[in-house]
Amino acid sequence: MTEAARELLVTFDALSPVDQEQVAAEILRRAVASDDLPEDALHELADDLFCSYDAEEAAHAAAQSR
Numbered sequence: 001m002t003e004a005a006r007e008l009l010v011t012f013d014a015l016s017p018v019d020q021e022q023v024a025a026e027i028l029r030r031a032v033a034s035d036d037l038p039e040d041a042l043h044e045l046a047d048d049l050f051c052s053y054d055a056e057e058a059a060h061a062a063a064q065s066r
Contacts, residue, residue, distance in 0.1 A: 017056065024049050
């Protein structure tokens with residue numbers, strides 16, 4: 001991984017959860033459009049993204065039920 005890619009990830013980690021979701025979705029859209037990623041890799045990325053959405057929703061629901 002290049003230094004620029006590592007810096008991008010550090011910057012991504014500093015974003016708010018809402019911005020992280022929007023950026024992740026945009027990266028997935030661009031990856032799909034470029035046809036550079038194998039389909040299995042895209043499915044794995046999408047699964048990871050949706051799992052993080054599910055975990056965030058569960059944490060939010062748990063916090064509201066307190």
